[in-house]
Amino acid sequence: MPGPADILSYRRIDLTRPPHSTITAQPVAVRWVEDTKRGPGVHTKAELASPLHAVAGPARLHPALVVGALGVVFGDIGTSPIYTVQTVFSPRDPHPVPINADNVYGVVSVIFWSVMVIVTLTYVTLVMRADNNGEGGIMALITLLGRWNGERRRRTFTALTALGLLGAALFFGDSMITPAISVLSAVEGIKVIEPQLTGWIVPITAVIIVALFAVQRHGTASVGRLFGPVMIAWFTSIGAIGVSGIADHPEILKALSPVYALKFMVGHFEFAFFALAAIVLAVTGAEALYADMGHFGRRAITWGWLLLVLPGCVLNYLGQGALLLGDTSAVGAPFFLLTPSWARLPMVLLATVATVIASQAVITGAFSVASQAAQLGYLPRLRIAHTSESTIGQIYVPWVNGLLLVSVLTLVFAFRSAEALAFAFGMAVTGTITITTLLFLYLARTQWRARLWVVVLSGGALLLVDVMFLAANLTKLVHGAWLPLLIAVIAFNVMTTWQQGREIVTAAREQMEGPLREFIDSISRCQPPFMRVPGTAIFLNRGKETAPLAMRANVKHNAVLHEHVVIMAIKTLPVPRVATSQRMEVDALGYAKDGIIHVTAHYGYMETPNVPAALGLLDAAQTEGSIAVDDASYFLSKVELVKGGAPTMASWRKRLFIATSYSAADAAEYFGLPLERTVIMGARVEV
16 A cells, blocks of 8 residues: 555656546646755645645536536436335335335335435535545545545554545446446336337347447536536426325325434334335435546535435435325336326436436546546556546546446346346445545544544444445345445455555666666766767656666667756646646756756646656756757656566466556557657566
8 A cells, every 4th residue: 555655745657657647727836845854846734735726626606517517427316216216115125115104104204314314414515525626536535544644544544545445446336337227227117108118128228328438538528518408307307296296195295204214214124224225226326426526526516416406306206205105006116107197208218318317427437536546556557538628527538438338238238127236236335435434534533623522423323324224235245236346346456456566566667777866977977978969868767766767778788878868757746736837847967067857747636747748848957958859759668567476466466467557558648759759668577
């Protein structure tokens, strides 16, 4: 696991591990401090807490941003009414809830208060305040925990980091299951209209899913503009049909009292506890709200939830409860049967589009989590495309998009129904929510200095709710809950293996490269001096401590040096953006006239490193003479990984690490290097 110094100081970037990358809007100025113990360019805690580094979205809340959030963020939780009540009362449940008036009141009440406690209170009110410069999600929490607590509580931080990685791994499972269950549940509405079309449900679902993933490259901004108005129509419609159901049986409003929820849980615990595994479907998507915060900002998500999403969902749940009070036979499809017969076909079509949008929430969340994991060193470099010049965090990750597409289609053809996926879905969600709450409570106590009794009592109550849902879902292991756990175990092992293997490779490279200062000294003392050829050579390196492997090889085998030599390192801060004026740091390496300099380019983790553009910021006084950036040659040091006999990792981890390395994006493309002027020189490293 990364140490506290690694979190508090600049991130070291090598060819196997770059930062999270996205081109963003106007950069935020970053103050630099000189500290004799820490060296230049390291932030103090006070600086990291400064508003100077807080990037939580636009200063003014634009209605278009709220509409975009409605089209991307709320689809998952907004389509839960389609299948939640139906799943709770399903006769095929291994622990079915008897359908009667008392249980209807109880179930609807538990659903309402679960939404209020988990979504409105825990996520919207509390957890979403814990942002890492505007970015949300479990990986952001890991960064915050390491930044503030790692230096004094190394073991605690290591344990919490492992827990956070498990939560991120569960979210990847959620990202695979959500599109499958959401689209399936909507398309299954055609059975209510025409039972003979049942055989077409899976093929139609597959076509819709392929189309959904195909449009991801256009970015969340474009998707949000397209989907936003649809979701406004969706929440208005489900709220309206809910009101019609309430009008028929207004006594359902009594379910808003928490007394009915408590009576149901305490009086019928023998099946009410198991019902939590289905009731949790009402809050699926809460974790996506937090993960997608970097796309639209906390304010847009909060207002969208309070003004439209929450009222629409609550009214629909009450309406379905009212329907069941009058007709218990409607339990097979209460959502669609609540809709007037003349409107069922339009509602099926609207529900299908809405569930496509539901998938969008977790897909964009997966992009954010994967890119942050790469930035923190738990995944290899991924090719990341920024899709907006004005809103931070709007990104597209092709490799993740392709992996999710294959996984979702596999689940659709394997399970073939939403009901079969329901318990798998709940396990992924409850695991992620419980871990997020636990990490947040620790952060609130250590960073925000919340009083211990407040954290224990208030936080303990919130955590108790999460643990109850988690425990209920664990009882469904043999009924499908094993699936997200399996996905999480695989993802967790990939991330921890990559982090461990990267440390091994870094140590081996440092030994092969040797100290940079000693290497420059040996060049200056060499007699006769090395032949200097015209032009500029740019050697990309991991830092300033060691010499580039490519430069060593060039000097050793060719015995020549270019007239101008620039050794360049790319480093990133735990802030989204760095001002252009603070981008470059130049070091003459002890010799002012030898034509060899070291340059460090500083980037925020939301920026895309562009080496030629960064070099263009230098002037002749800094570079010991003019360098021709347009004609410069770029040298990359490539490491070939091979499985060795040293007991550094388990044999299966070595094979996994090497296999994972092949998914890394091309370094020349990632750093914006001109391919026709890029030379790659390699070395072999055993792991």
